[in-house]
Amino acid sequence: MKQLFILFLLIGFTPSLFAQNTFNGKVVDSENQPLAGVNIKVEGTTTGTTSDFDGRFSITTSIENSILVFSILGYETQRISGTKDLVVILSESAESISEVVLVGSRNPRQTKLETPVAVDVIDVASTRLLTAQTTANDFLSNIVPSFNSIRQSSSDGTEHIDPASLRGLGPDQVLVLVNGKRRHTTSLLNNQGTFGNGSVGTDLSSIPTSAIDRIEVLRDGAAAQYGSDAIAGVINIILKKNIGLQAVATYGFTSEGDGQTANINLNYGTKIGDDGFINLTAEFDNRAKTTRTQNHELVIYDQSELGNFFAYPFSNDGARKKDDELIAAAGLTRDDFNFQIGDAGISNIQLFTNLEVPTSERGKFYAAGGGNFRSGDGFGFRRLPSEQHTLEIFPNGFQPVLESHITDLSLITGFKTKFGEWHFDISNTIGHNKFDYSVTNTVNDALGPNGPTSFEAGWTCLFSKHYQHRHLTIQ
Numbered sequence: 001m002k003q004l005f006i007l008f009l010l011i012g013f014t015p016s017l018f019a020q021n022t023f024n025g026k027v028v029d030s031e032n033q034p035l036a037g038v039n040i041k042v043e044g045t046t047t048g049t050t051s052d053f054d055g056r057f058s059i060t061t062s063i064e065n066s067i068l069v070f071s072i073l074g075y076e077t078q079r080i081s082g083t084k085d086l087v088v089i090l091s092e093s094a095e096s097i098s099e100v101v102l103v104g105s106r107n108p109r110q111t112k113l114e115t116p117v118a119v120d121v122i123d124v125a126s127t128r129l130l131t132a133q134t135t136a137n138d139f140l141s142n143i144v145p146s147f148n149s150i151r152q153s154s155s156d157g158t159e160h161i162d163p164a165s166l167r168g169l170g171p172d173q174v175l176v177l178v179n180g181k182r183r184h185t186t187s188l189l190n191n192q193g194t195f196g197n198g199s200v201g202t203d204l205s206s207i208p209t210s211a212i213d214r215i216e217v218l219r220d221g222a223a224a225q226y227g228s229d230a231i232a233g234v235i236n237i238i239l240k241k242n243i244g245l246q247a248v249a250t251y252g253f254t255s256e257g258d259g260q261t262a263n264i265n266l267n268y269g270t271k272i273g274d275d276g277f278i279n280l281t282a283e284f285d286n287r288a289k290t291t292r293t294q295n296h297e298l299v300i301y302d303q304s305e306l307g308n309f310f311a312y313p314f315s316n317d318g319a320r321k322k323d324d325e326l327i328a329a330a331g332l333t334r335d336d337f338n339f340q341i342g343d344a345g346i347s348n349i350q351l352f353t354n355l356e357v358p359t360s361e362r363g364k365f366y367a368a369g370g371g372n373f374r375s376g377d378g379f380g381f382r383r384l385p386s387e388q389h390t391l392e393i394f395p396n397g398f399q400p401v402l403e404s405h406i407t408d409l410s411l412i413t414g415f416k417t418k419f420g421e422w423h424f425d426i427s428n429t430i431g432h433n434k435f436d437y438s439v440t441n442t443v444n445d446a447l448g449p450n451g452p453t454s455f456e457a458g459w460t461c462l463f464s465k466h467y468q469h470r471h472l473t474i475q
Helices: 002-017 124-130 135-141 156-160 222-226 317-329 445-450
Strands: 020-030 039-044 049-050 057-060 069-071 075-081 087-088 119-121 147-149 164-166 174-178 213-216 233-240 244-252 261-272 276-287 344-358 364-379 401-419 424-439 454-456 463-474
Touching: 039 057, 049 057, 075 087, 119 135, 124 135, 124 213, 135 147, 135 213, 156 364, 156 401, 156 424, 164 174, 261 344
Parallel strands: 020 087, 174 233
Antiparallel strands: 020 057, 039 049, 039 069, 069 075, 119 213, 147 164, 213 233, 244 261, 261 276, 276 344, 344 364, 364 401, 401 424, 424 454, 424 463
């Protein structure tokens, strides 16, 4: 009878000896969006779980007054006393996010851990001061291994707009975004056997580097998100939002003493209200031409009666002597007939702005864009007097000068707001690129000695205007 009493006593105390505490709740970010994959652990134990796609979790422990630890990459870790129904808000951690980001993800609920592929993130605002490069094309060429921007000499209009590529694919297969919105292409069709022949790309140099905060480069999986124009990848340019004034001036030249580059830029940002801002940029960039030619052994003046033609080197000392006599009689030297082979001279004036203005507690208006005004001087192949191109106008031959005047304008406007669990982003982008192209210091043999020496190259003088992305995004 005594043993039976003890047995009933033990059974009666069992629930209190092994009491279980179950904690249910939800994990969200600072914008009240559910966070999936958050690690939840009972402090001091190995008991743990993770939040589901809707941010919900349930964890059971026998420890009274339990402390729950919430952690995930990109957010600050929190320790919270367990209660029956928890709503845990995690704040973003800038230190963790700086290495991996989302580029163009359709789902804002995705965490940094769930990004399908890694993204190259270039902090332009800080690293550009440590390099000798002043344009976005040159800057990316030195930083991103898969990016290549090719300067091409004597390549028609292409030497005024350097084609850019990712992973060796064509310029038209690289999608360029500004603040996540598609940017328009140029109006120049690359030709003359240059890189990207037959394609039209985006001119990255039309965006001043002093207006850029960072550049995000996505290579793998880009076409799955954006389509065939992103086969090579996506370059997302994020503009500055900083407050304050920054003025920078740089000057440099090549080891050969040419190609002088001067850059002067101003960037100013100020607040609009408590949460808004406007950031303005003005930049002037000038790059002088380079030349990498040397004396050649071609026949400069006509010696056709001696059997010596311009396309062949000298066959005997007598031919060289006669050529030198004709050069001296003209008051020139052999250096005066060198071909101009190298980078074209380019001048840029750029203006850009980035704006964000709250319209309510849940809505904001945003805008970004600017203008690029560029002029350049490139060169065609030199015509020697031995080629006999209208010698009445150019008795000593000539080298055509290819002049360009490029106007590039862009504007992004949009409005973001939130209704309950719905996020609305209504935006529109407009792009305008005009390429005026002319050739001077040249002749047309068919027009004779009375013909003009400058021409409008109408077949490359294109005008394009792009209206893109009148769209509504709802998430």
